[in-house]
C-alpha cells in the first residue's frame with residue numbers, strides 16, 4: 001500500500017471511532033437522566049458566556065457522572081491510536097512514522113490468527129504431551145509479561161506438525177498487540193517471498209514491506225523450513241533481518257518442525273550461532289500427536 005492510502009485509512013478509522021463515540025454518548029444521554037442534566041447545565045453555562053472556572057466545575061461534574069455510571073473516558077472520547085500525529089498522518093507537513101508502518105503492514109497484510117491465552121485449552125494435549133505444553137505455555141506467558149525486557153531476545157519454538165506451534169505463537173502476538181506493541185506474523189513462505197521481492201525490485205512500497213518487518217516490536221516467522229531455499233536470498237535475509245532486529249532490541253519468534261540438527265544443516269552454523277544460541281534465544285518445544293486430526 002502507498003503512503004497516501006495509508007493516511008486515508010488512518011484518518012477514516014479515527015473518524016469512525018469518533019462517530020461511534022458520538023453515538024455512544026447520544027444513547028447514554030437518553031438512558032441516564034443524571035448525565036442528561038449534567039450535559040444540559042454545561043451547555044447552558046457555555047451559551048450564557050459563564051466564567052471559565054464555572055465551566056470547568058460543570059465539566060468535572062459531568063466527568064464524575066460518566067465515571068460513576070461505569071463508562072470509561074475512552075467510550076465517549078476516544079484517543080487517536082498515534083499520539084504523535086493524532087491520527088492525522090502528518091507531523092509538521094511530513095508523513096508520520098505510523099503511516100510508514102501502516103503502509104508496510106497493509107502491504108504484507110498479515111496479522112496473527114485470532115487465538116489468545118484466554119481461549120487456549122491445554123486439555124487437548126495427550127497426557128505425556130500436556131506437561132511439556134504447560135511448561136512451554138508458562139514460559140511464553142512470562143515472555144509476554146516481561147516484554148520487551150525479556151531474558152532472551154529470540155524464541156525458537158520446536159514441534160512436529162499440528163502440535164499447536166502456530167496457535168501458541170499467535171497467542172503471544174495477540175497478547176502483545178493487546179498491550180499496545182506492534183507485531184507482525186508471517187509464514188516462512190511469505191517472509192521468503194517478501195525478501196525475494198525486495199531483493200529483485202526497487203519499488204518503494206516493497207521497501208516499506210521490509211521496513212515493517214524490521215520495525216515491528218515482535219516478528220513471528222511461522223513454520224521455518226517449509227520455504228524453499230533461494231540462492232542469495234533465504235539464508236542471507238534471514239540472517240540480516242533477525243541480526244538487524246537484534247541490534248535494535250527487537251524480538252523474533254520462530255516456529256519450526258525441524259530439529260536442532262536439521263536446522264543447523266539447512267541454515268548453517270553462522271545463523272545457528274548468532275540467532276539461536278542459548279545466550280540470545282529461548283528454545284522451547286511442544287510435543288504430541290497432530291491435534292488437527
Ligand SMILES: [Zn+2]
Pocket residue numbers: 082083084085086087088089090096097098099
Ligand atoms: Zn502518527
